[in-house]
Amino acid sequence: MALLPDPLFLQVEPGPLGQRFALHHRPQSPPQGLVVYVHPFAEEMNKSRRMAALQSRALAEDGFAVLQLDLLGCGDSDGELQDASWTQWVADVAFACRWLQAQHPHAGRQPMPLWLWGLRAGALLAAEAARQCPEPYHLLFWQPANSGKQLLQQFLRLKAAADLQGGQAKAVMEATRKTLADGGDVDVAGYRLPSGISQGLERATLLPLQGSDGCAPGLRRLVWLELSTLADASLSPVAQSGCTHWQAAGWAVRNQVVAGPSFWQSTEIEDAPALLTDTLLAMKAAPAQSSPPSPVGHCVTTPQSGDTATPPASAPAGTCRAEALRFRCEGESLIGILHQPDPAQSSQRLGVVIVVGGPQVRVGSHRQFVQVARALADDGYPVLRYDVRGMGDSTGAQLSFEQLTPDIGAAIDELLRQCPQLQQVVLWGLCDGASASLLYLAERHGDARVAGLCVLNPWVRSELSLARTQVKHYYTRRVVDPAFWRKLLRGGVRLGAARELLHKLGTAMFKGPAAPSGAAQPFHYRMAAAWRGFKRPILLLLSGDDYTAREFSQHAATDPAWAGALSLPGVSSFDLAGADHTFSAASAQAQVLAHTRAWLAALSVNTAASTGKQ
Numbered sequence: 305m306a307l308l309p310d311p312l313f314l315q316v317e318p319g320p321l322g323q324r325f326a327l328h329h330r331p332q333s334p335p336q337g338l339v340v341y342v343h344p345f346a347e348e349m350n351k352s353r354r355m356a357a358l359q360s361r362a363l364a365e366d367g368f369a370v371l372q373l374d375l376l377g378c379g380d381s382d383g384e385l386q387d388a389s390w391t392q393w394v395a396d397v398a399f400a401c402r403w404l405q406a407q408h409p410h411a412g413r414q415p416m417p418l419w420l421w422g423l424r425a426g427a428l429l430a431a432e433a434a435r436q437c438p439e440p441y442h443l444l445f446w447q448p449a450n451s452g453k454q455l456l457q458q459f460l461r462l463k464a465a466a467d468l469q470g471g472q473a474k475a476v477m478e479a480t481r482k483t484l485a486d487g488g489d490v491d492v493a494g495y496r497l498p499s500g501i502s503q504g505l506e507r508a509t510l511l512p513l514q515g516s517d518g519c520a521p522g523l524r525r526l527v528w529l530e531l532s533t534l535a536d537a538s539l540s541p542v543a544q545s546g547c548t549h550w551q552a553a554g555w556a557v558r559n560q561v562v563a564g565p566s567f568w569q570s571t572e573i574e575d576a577p578a579l580l581t582d583t584l585l586a587m588k589a590a591p592a593q594s595s596p597p598s599p600v601g602h603c604v605t606t607p608q609s610g611d612t613a614t615p616p617a618s619a620p621a622g623t624c625r626a627e628a629l630r631f632r633c634e635g636e637s638l639i640g641i642l643h644q645p646d647p648a649q650s651s652q653r654l655g656v657v658i659v660v661g662g663p664q665v666r667v668g669s670h671r672q673f674v675q676v677a678r679a680l681a682d683d684g685y686p687v688l689r690y691d692v693r694g695m696g697d698s699t700g701a702q703l704s705f706e707q708l709t710p711d712i713g714a715a716i717d718e719l720l721r722q723c724p725q726l727q728q729v730v731l732w733g734l735c736d737g738a739s740a741s742l743l744y745l746a747e748r749h750g751d752a753r754v755a756g757l758c759v760l761n762p763w764v765r766s767e768l769s770l771a772r773t774q775v776k777h778y779y780t781r782r783v784v785d786p787a788f789w790r791k792l793l794r795g796g797v798r799l800g801a802a803r804e805l806l807h808k809l810g811t812a813m814f815k816g817p818a819a820p821s822g823a824a825q826p827f828h829y830r831m832a833a834a835w836r837g838f839k840r841p842i843l844l845l846l847s848g849d850d851y852t853a854r855e856f857s858q859h860a861a862t863d864p865a866w867a868g869a870l871s872l873p874g875v876s877s878f879d880l881a882g883a884d885h886t887f888s889a890a891s892a893q894a895q896v897l898a899h900t901r902a903w904l905a906a907l908s909v910n911t912a913a914s915t916g917k918q
Contacts (some may be wrong), residue, residue: 321384335416336417342520343426347549385497388500398436414651420441428455428509442527447530524554528559533565562576562582599693632714641666641751646684655723655726657712659738660673661733666689668886670886706740710745730758731758736886743830745834763856828863832866833865841907844875845877847892848882850884
């Protein structure tokens with residue numbers, strides 16, 4: 305039977321921002337070593353969550369005790385990004401080391417071998433933690449960012465991307481950097497980046513501590529692994545230089561380029577199986593021992609008061625508390641977070657399940673799902689977020705959003721089990737999650753436990769729907785633009801581009817085949833049937849600046865299966881002008897919350913009235 309981690313919240317410091325979500329992987333027998341995982345920054349954390357979980361479980365199977373910790377303002381932990389600082393993140397890493405060592409005290413005279421494992425920006429944090437500790441421990445770097453300044457520059461470019469065509473990118477970058485230098489915060493791709501993070505990141509490097517720290521050369525180990533899809537790829541010159549610096553500082557360095565994709569930045573969630581295998585081989589090749597701790601100086605891995613206390617199962621956030629859960633779905637283990645309202649508001653009979661689908665994890669892009677769940681729990685609604693099978697921290701193979709009916713059913717079951725006072729739930733889903741919610745209703749014949757449906761930018765993409773949307777919102781503008789025709793007559797339009805235009809026009813004018821029947825129906829037909837048959841309130845939120853939303857609107861307006869569906873009784877529809885696909889702007893996030901809260905309030909009144917009549 306596979307080893308499953310314990311999801312929990314750790315009290316890192318007192319106060320409302322003191323708790324961090326963690327996954328503790330215990331081996332079956334006394335561990336041969338300890339591993340603390342330090343995650344990357346922003347969306348790279350979400351994209352890499354599955355690979356981190358796969359490696360952590362593999363390490364536990366091989367005899368290592370592993371702790372995955374979400375830093376302050378990240379993942380499921382307390383606070384928001386603007387509450388964090390680089391110094392606090394380093395302190396979080398130090399606490400994780402102390403806590404894990406306290407859970408697995410060594411039996412002999414030698415301390416338990418401890419590895420700090422960092423991915424991308426996490427490697428910078430791990431290196432800084434190592435520089436502050438005279439006790440030797442080992443480092444594992446996955447695709448490390450050699451320079452925090454370069455990583456920050458790449459992140460800030462996301463803010464300037466929308467202004468590239470207008471020529472304002474340079475001015476935006478300069479203004480952004482000035483705001484951060486003056487101690488202000490800036491909004492970047494849905495995140496509010498504080499100066500306490502940006503300034504620390506900008507100063508961060510992978511250089512080791514220079515000079516002697518009392519540790520004999522070669523007793524500290526560094527495993528440096530990078531990925532490439534190219535055959536016979538070699539370590540970059542910058543990485544080779546970095547390894548040389550670590551060797552000069554007395555570290556035994558093992559480096560390697562592994563075959564695999566850049567999973568931390570891919571559009572879809574990708575695996576790198578060779579990296580999992582080679583990581584274990586590299587760690588086991590290093591001596592499983594470390595030198596005795598130095599008698600001089602403060603060591604961040606020294607156990608401190610409270611480190612050995614039993615960790616709480618929940619973390620407070622606002623007036624609600626978050627509980628870490630693990631529940632089953634068709635033989636797999638799902639990890640979820642339940643946001644419980646204040647007990648004074650526990651009379652609510654309506655709960656919310658946030659449904660994820662596609663390349664999404666339970667926190668959502670820029671932690672959108674965390675923020676929605678906390679806000680709704682503050683309003684009195686118990687809310688469950690979870691990773692579906694094969695996604696994030698949950699076990700199993702990756703699945704299409706068309707295969708998530710068992711996961712949604714298991715989540716509803718778990719929410720009602722945890723909150724027995726609830727009588728019904730609302731399904732809240734974005735993109736694939738919205739489509740999966742409708743498919744769940746189609747396959748479960750409406751499920752009477754579902755009182756309402758909140759769908760944001762539902763996914764209905766097909767070659768036909770995409771072609772019609774591109775023709776209407778992109779190619780039509782080009783065709784009526786005189787500059788396009790002048791460029792075409794001068795031969796300035798590539799032949800391939802002209803062919804693509806003709807293909808899109810031909811596809812868009814095709815009416816499409818007649819709708820099939822039964823189980824052979826494409827998913828968007830089944831979605832339409834579920835929409836029509838639901839007969840309960842539906843809230844539809846569409847972004848004004850998003851192809852997926854435009855495709856859905858175009859599809860609903862032209863496909864016979866959807867004819868009149870958006871104007872049915874009980875359907876409330878709102879267009880959020882200027883909003884992107886994930887509603888990353890603060891104003892768009894506020895609108896999503898306002899519409900959701902108002903709709904839920906009305907639904908709660910109706911649910912309570914219906915309950916009173918029974």
